[in-house]
Amino acid sequence: MKPLLASIVVLSFNQLEKTTRPCIESIYRHTDPEKFELIVVDNASEDGAPQYLRGLMAEHDNIKICLNKTNRGYAGGNNDGMKLAEGKYIALLNNDTLATPGWLEQLTDILAKNPGTGLLSPITNYAGNEQCVELPGITEKNYCEVARVYTHRRRNSLFETEKVGFFCVAMPSWVPERIGFLDEAFGMGLFEDDDYCLRVKNDLGLSVCVTEGCFIFHKGSSSFKKLDPARYQALFDRNRKYFCEKHNIQWRFGDIAEAFLAKLEKDIESYETGGSEKSRHIESIRVRLTHFRNAIFQLKHFETDFISMNSQGAAEAEFQGDHWRLRGKLTRRLGKIRKSIDRKLAGIFRK
Known part of the structure; x- marks a missing residue:
């Protein structure tokens, strides 16, 4: 059999x-x-x-x-x-x-x-x-x-x-x-x-x-x-605490944005060296841009909540730094190919 x-x-x-x-x-x-x-x-x-x-x-x-x-x-x-x-x-x-x-x-x-x-x-x-x-x-x-x-x-x-x-x-x-x-x-x-x-x-x-x-x-x-939102938040907080203690690590919202960025940068690199496959790499970048922006927004939202509970200047600088570093890095890398993405986008999904 x-x-x-x-x-x-x-x-x-x-x-x-x-x-x-x-x-x-x-x-x-x-x-x-x-x-x-x-x-x-x-x-x-x-x-x-x-x-x-x-x-x-x-x-x-x-x-x-x-x-x-x-x-x-x-x-x-x-x-x-x-x-x-x-x-x-x-x-x-x-x-x-x-x-x-x-x-x-x-x-x-x-x-x-x-x-x-x-x-x-x-x-x-x-x-x-x-x-x-x-x-x-x-x-x-x-x-x-x-x-x-x-x-x-x-x-x-x-x-x-x-x-x-x-x-x-x-x-x-x-x-x-x-x-x-x-x-x-x-x-x-x-x-x-x-x-x-x-x-x-x-x-x-x-x-x-x-x-x-x-x-x-x-x-x-x-x-x-x-x-209920309150119950969900309580479950999230409880399990995040258990997860962090179990692995002796910190869980950050910024990790999600970093993962998006790593994928986008890989696709940008592939685009720059992709030859005839450039349109495929443009497509891979484009389909993730909105969700990357959402990840940045979540990071910024978390910063606001964290800072409101922690008035320390160092903490504020650290979280703001994460936000601006991620967004700035993406903007710099994408800037030189943005016009090409927009030009070719219309025909990509019809192929």
């Missing part, structure tokens, strides 16, 4: 019609059923999800379900799924995502060709880091066609980063066997993905990477959007 290529783990918690059902339908629509098993973990949904999942088992012979009696949180639920996985690779996929044609093969092929990569994640329309790209006109209905225009020239592309979002992440199955599963001390969620990225890099010496040849549509943190 041919070894199973991959185990796809989807975590479900309520919002069956809005997220879980469309996600699963997109998986079966765009993924070769002979190459994967689907493991759906339900965290005590009260919207009919358990009944729906039992029905799926009657329709498909490559699905497993785990029906938890309590909400075990993001880490706990995904861990339950990973413990059932039998594939050579494991892909964690949020239920508020939609798959695209060939997404799984793109991720597993790259992992197979790059044994030094421990975690691999795609690009998306909704994320808080440089995985996020702005593709004009993309919607839940046309995302496959729009994304394909961008990804088809970037198959098997790879760039290394510090952290990836776990809306979709793939790994060899031996990774959790060696370093363990997600840390359930993070509770409902937040920072468990940052934690796992650091563990893969520090404990295994492997890279954390993103491919621009694979796109996953992300509706965006459906569970967290329902949280």
